[in-house]
Amino acid sequence: MKHRGFTFEKLKIASFDFTCCEGCQLQLANRESTLIDFLELLDIKNFRELSSEQFDDYDIALIEGSISRQDEVERLQAIRRQAKTLVAFGSCACFGGVNSLKNKFSLKELVAEVYPGMKVETMPVKKISDVVKVDLSIPGCPVNKEEVERVMVNLATGSLVTLPKHPVCFECKAQLNTCLFELGEICLGPITRGGCNAVCTTGKTPCLGCRGPSEEINMPAFVELVKARELSLDDLQEKIAFYNAFEGFSNHEA
Amino acid sequence: MKRDYSLDIHHLTRVEGHANISITVKEGKLLDARWAVVETPRFFEVMVKGMSAERVPFLTSRICGICSISHALASIRALERAMKIEPPVVAETTRLLAMHGETLQSHALHLFFLVAPDFTGASSVLPLITSHPDLIKAGLRLKELGNEISTVSAGRCTHPVSLVVGGLSKAPEKQQLLQLRTMILESKPALDTACSFFRSLKIPEFKRETEFISLCNGSSYPSIGGSIISTDGVKQDENEYQLMTNEYMRDFSTSKFTRLSRESSVAGALARFNNNYDLLHPKAKEVAASFDLQAVCHNPFMNNIAQLIECVHILEDARELIDSLLDMELREIRTPYSPKAGSATGAVEAPRGILYHHMETSDEGKVVRADCVIPTTQNNANIGYDLGAIAEQALQEGKNDKEIEKLCEMVVRSYDPCISCSVH
Numbered sequence: 001m002k003h004r005g006f007t008f009e010k011l012k013i014a015s016f017d018f019t020c021c022e023g024c025q026l027q028l029a030n031r032e033s034t035l036i037d038f039l040e041l042l043d044i045k046n047f048r049e050l051s052s053e054q055f056d057d058y059d060i061a062l063i064e065g066s067i068s069r070q071d072e073v074e075r076l077q078a079i080r081r082q083a084k085t086l087v088a089f090g091s092c093a094c095f096g097g098v099n100s101l102k103n104k105f106s107l108k109e110l111v112a113e114v115y116p117g118m119k120v121e122t123m124p125v126k127k128i129s130d131v132v133k134v135d136l137s138i139p140g141c142p143v144n145k146e147e148v149e150r151v152m153v154n155l156a157t158g159s160l161v162t163l164p165k166h167p168v169c170f171e172c173k174a175q176l177n178t179c180l181f182e183l184g185e186i187c188l189g190p191i192t193r194g195g196c197n198a199v200c201t202t203g204k205t206p207c208l209g210c211r212g213p214s215e216e217i218n219m220p221a222f223v224e225l226v227k228a229r230e231l232s233l234d235d236l237q238e239k240i241a242f243y244n245a246f247e248g249f250s251n252h253e254a
Numbered sequence: 255m256k257r258d259y260s261l262d263i264h265h266l267t268r269v270e271g272h273a274n275i276s277i278t279v280k281e282g283k284l285l286d287a288r289w290a291v292v293e294t295p296r297f298f299e300v301m302v303k304g305m306s307a308e309r310v311p312f313l314t315s316r317i318c319g320i321c322s323i324s325h326a327l328a329s330i331r332a333l334e335r336a337m338k339i340e341p342p343v344v345a346e347t348t349r350l351l352a353m354h355g356e357t358l359q360s361h362a363l364h365l366f367f368l369v370a371p372d373f374t375g376a377s378s379v380l381p382l383i384t385s386h387p388d389l390i391k392a393g394l395r396l397k398e399l400g401n402e403i404s405t406v407s408a409g410r411c412t413h414p415v416s417l418v419v420g421g422l423s424k425a426p427e428k429q430q431l432l433q434l435r436t437m438i439l440e441s442k443p444a445l446d447t448a449c450s451f452f453r454s455l456k457i458p459e460f461k462r463e464t465e466f467i468s469l470c471n472g473s474s475y476p477s478i479g480g481s482i483i484s485t486d487g488v489k490q491d492e493n494e495y496q497l498m499t500n501e502y503m504r505d506f507s508t509s510k511f512t513r514l515s516r517e518s519s520v521a522g523a524l525a526r527f528n529n530n531y532d533l534l535h536p537k538a539k540e541v542a543a544s545f546d547l548q549a550v551c552h553n554p555f556m557n558n559i560a561q562l563i564e565c566v567h568i569l570e571d572a573r574e575l576i577d578s579l580l581d582m583e584l585r586e587i588r589t590p591y592s593p594k595a596g597s598a599t600g601a602v603e604a605p606r607g608i609l610y611h612h613m614e615t616s617d618e619g620k621v622v623r624a625d626c627v628i629p630t631t632q633n634n635a636n637i638g639y640d641l642g643a644i645a646e647q648a649l650q651e652g653k654n655d656k657e658i659e660k661l662c663e664m665v666v667r668s669y670d671p672c673i674s675c676s677v678h
Contacts, residue, residue, distance in 0.1 A: 019294040022270055022674050023319020023412045029363065030411070032398035036383060036390075044380065050367065051378030052267040069294045098316045101301040110297045118503050122295060142319065142412045203409030203416040204423040208312065238309060 008156045014046035014058035015089075016079055018072050019099055019125065020065030023142040024090035025049055031145045038149055041156050056082060060155065062089040063134075066099045067126040080132040085155070088128045091141040091210045091243045096127040098141070100244035127244075136161060141210035141243060144196055164195040167214040168207050172198035180206050186231050188239055191217040191246070212245040219249040256282030259649055261659055265292075266666060268368045268378070270320060271673020273509075275662055277645045287642030289634060289666065291509035293677035299624045307333045307593065307619045308419050314611065315413050317626065318675035320363070322413045323356040323404060324604035328611035328626075331479060331600025333419050336615050339591045344584050345421035346478075347575055348407045352417065353477045353602065354572045355403025359411060360605035361523070361561040362400055364670045365448070366393030369558050372664050373455045389451050392444035396565060399441050403572055406430045421588035428580060435576050438569055445566060449541055452562055458661060461552045462643045464636055465516050466525035467498060469603050475533040475567060476526055476603045485528050485550050486515040493599045495610045499627050509676040511635045512627065518635035521607025522669065523560035524551060538567035554640055555668045561605075593619020604629055606670050630676035633669050640665050 015025055029035065029050075044051065045058040061083035067073060080086055091097040102110060103124050111120050128134050138151055147163075154161045168189035172179075180187040180201060187206035189198070193214040200207050226236050240246050259279040265272050272293045278285040298317055302310050311329040315322040327349055334341060341349075367379045370389065376382055383390050401411040406426045409415035416424045470489075471480035482498045483489045490497050499512040513519060527534070527542070531549040534542070542548075545559050597614035607629030614623040644665050648658045 017271075017674075019296060020674065021316050021319040021322070023316075023322065026319045026363075026412060029367065029397075030401060032394040032401070035394060039380065039383070044378075047378075048265060048267050049270060050268065051380065052371075053377040054267070068296070072294060098301070098313055099296055101313070102297045105297070105300050105303075110300050113300050114295065114297055115503060115508075118505060120295060120508060122297075141316065199410050200415045202424075205312075205409070205415045205418070235306070238306060242309075242313075 010043040011041060011152065011156050012043045012045050012057060012059045013062065014044075014060070014083075015049070015062040016046070016064065016075070017049070018063065018065030018076065019068040020090070020092045020097070022049065022064065024064045024140070027142050027145045027148065031149070034149065038152070041152055058082065059084045060087065061085070062087050063093050063128050064089045066092040066096045067128065067131050068099065068123055069121055070123065073131055076128070076131050085135045086132065088134045088137045090143050091139050091212075091245065093128045094137045094139045094245070095212055095247070096125050096244040098243060099125045101241065139193065139211040139245070140196060147195055164193060165215040166194045168192045168194045168196065168198050168201065168211075170194055171196070172201045175202050177202055180204070181225075181229060184231070186226055186236050186239060190225075191219065191222050206239065208239050208242040209245050210243050213249060217249065219246075257649065259645065259655065259658065261645070261662060263659070263663070266663060268371070269667060269671050269673060270675070271671070271677070273671070273673050275641060275666065277641055277662065279645060279649060282649060284642045284646050287638055287645060288506065289638040289641060291507045291634065291673055291677060293508055293673050295508050295677050298678045299626060302621045302624045305621055307337065307615055307621055310613070310621050311417065311419065314626070317678040318672060319412055320360050320672060321356060321604045321606065321609070321675065323352050323408055323417065324602050324609050325611070326414050326417045327353065327478060328600045328602045328609045329613065330417060330419055331602065332598050332611045332613035333600070333615065335598030335600060336596035336613050337591060337594040337619070338596065339420055339589055341421040341589055342586045344425060344579070344582055344587050347579055347582070348422055348426055349417065350477055351572060351575045351579070352404055352407040352414065354568045354575070355400050355405075355407060355411065357400070357605045358565055358568050359397050359400030359404065361565050362393055362397035365452075365558060365561060366390065366397070368667055368670075372660070372667065388447055392447035395441055395444040396448065399437055402437060403434060406434050418588065420591050423588065425584035425587045426579065428584070431576050431579055435573060438573050438576075441569060445569060448562060448565070449544070452559060453544060457553070457555045457559070458664065459553070460555060460644055460647060460665070462554075462640055463552050465514055465519040466528040466550065467514060467519050467521050467608065467632065468525040468529040469601055469608055470529055473533075475530050475571070478602050480601070482601065482608065483529055484514055484519065488514060492601045495599050495601060495612065495627065499610070499632065501627060501631070507634065509634055509673065510631050512632045513635060518639050519632065520554075520636050521629045521632040522557055523564050524554070524557040525607060526603060527551070527560040527563065534563065535567045535570040537570055538563050541566045554665055557668045557670070561670070593617065597623070606630060606672050607632055626678055628672070628676040628678060630669070630671045630673060633671065634676070637666055637669055637671070
């Protein structure tokens with residue numbers, strides 16, 4: 001079929017969800033004005049939330065959510081064996097996401113508080129790449145549908161898939177927003193990968209880093225910035241930990 | 255004919271989240287009917303412990319991808335009540351509008367993407383794009399409108415950005431509100447298309463008496479806060495939610511169960527309709543009459559129709575909310591506050607029924623204890639009993655295995671279960 005002048009085969013795609021809110025899958029059905037064209041790109045083989053027909057001959061697997069139980073590990077490994085391209089879809093899949101906040105507590109404490117007296121299986125939250133090889137990551141809480149559309153077109157046409165390298169600040173400034181640091185708030189915009197069109201900061205809410213670190217971040221300088229403005233290091237720590245997206249950038253001071 | 259029947263569905267499709275259905279009938283007698291949620295628990299109630307109150311709504315909204323606005327607002331309401339914060343009128347009005355957007359989006363997704371295929375013999379919405387193009391266009395139009403209402407009022411439709419403790423971080427822009435108003439007026443034909451389609455369907459005849467629970471404020475169709483009432487005549491204050499839910503666990507399900515006066519009860523669009531019919535917009539009442547739907551209705555399949563009627567109500571009420579926002583100065587949007595120790599419940603009518611968040615704060619404004627009771631949790635027991643009853647009825651009517659399986663799937667879908675949400 002043809003799309004914007006390109007001839008290509010439809011993408012044989014499947015979508016699977018693990019420990020998550022299913023909000024990223026939901027984005028696939030958003031941007032309704034382009035939805036019917038978007039679906040033209042796809043040959044949906046397996047998408048439990050959408051269809052009762054399920055086939056296992058997919059090439060691309062979108063994986064939403066993080067991993068928190070043994071049966072999920074096995075299900076994910078089986079998908080990995082089938083998929084030519086496995087995509088970590090959304091912040092839970094890419095980084096563990098908000099689910100990782102559970103890892104601060106002991107499993108015993110978690111179960112005892114929520115299911116007192118009941119046996120419930122759970123394990124510390126893992127991101128997808130902790131369990132299987134990930135070919136492509138699309139971060140975001142939720143993912144940005146516009147970006148998903150772009151990536152799918154790239155995959156269909158065999159073009160290189162890239163994510164923006166610049167931080168959220170670029171997109172925030174472009175919208176002429178007042179910097180939240182000027183309003184006395186710690187915002188993770190300077191260290192977070194752009195591509196979200198700065199939706200949170202444009203809504204005057206600080207960035208919590210759902211898209212993970214942008215290229216070449218300088219964490220020590222960022223911590224210095226927070227200190228120089230006499231803002232709370234506890235607040236910084238709470239924000240950095242929110243999506244578990246800055247795991248590799250240990251923040252000794254905060 | 256007294257025959258044996260068994261049904262075992264692993265990971266039901268076209269619902270949000272993972273759950274199984276199993277039914278066993280021996281010689282015409284029902285032995286067991288089970289609705290088992292197997293979703294992985296996430297432990298949000300523990301995760302919020304020690305977190306600053308201002309951040310908590312951003313975390314709890316992540317309980318659900320479909321009703322994130324309801325979760326954010328349930329937490330915000332609980333925290334504002336716990337810390338004695340009065341949000342400004344602009345914020346209260348904008349929040350009601352955001353709730354409308356979310357419910358419209360959620361109902362449209364359910365009715366057109368998940369339910370319509372059952373009634374047209376399709377396995378998904380995809381074939382309907384070519385077989386029922388006008389219907390799908392109408393559905394997408396309504397869903398898009400819902401998302402647009404949420405985006406204008408909350409900054410983003412999934413995981414809102416501008417709903418904060420104390421009010422709003424940013425007011426909606428009047429230009430955008432005016433555009434929304436036009437969009438709403440232009441969406442009426444889409445709603446008419448949807449109503450004619452659903453009127454043409456044969457809704458399965460099935461009835462099992464149960465108790466319907468919803469919020470009630472006496473002056474408007476319920477949305478944010480109010481008393482909790484039931485069709486069996488129970489009434490409680492919002493803070494006494496535990497007396498309405500009586501939550502309990504079963505070892506086959508990671509989602510909990512609730513009950514009140516009977517063995518099970520129901521929350522959701524039909525529960526709101528049954529308890530608050532008088533407060534619906536006259537146009538919504540007209541549509542209800544065209545479906546012959548009257549309170550109190552005990553057919554769970556009519557929850558689909560109640561959702562459609564709510565869409566009619568939402569379009570009318572959203573326009574009125576927009577008009578009142580257009581008349582206001584959108585300057586005072588956030589009440590400053592100092593952290594305080596306290597505890598309170600925030601109850602909202604999420605698309606699928608009452609959502610309770612109970613929050614306890616410390617003097618430093620950190621959350622020290624949280625409890626969330628999800629609408630689907632309140633429907634789990636009733637879904638189980640309905641499955642048994644509908645299988646028995648279908649067997650008596652001489653339906654074949656395939657027909658019974660389809661009816662069972664359809665009755666579960668009519669509750670619009672939000673499974674991952676119910677295992678938070």
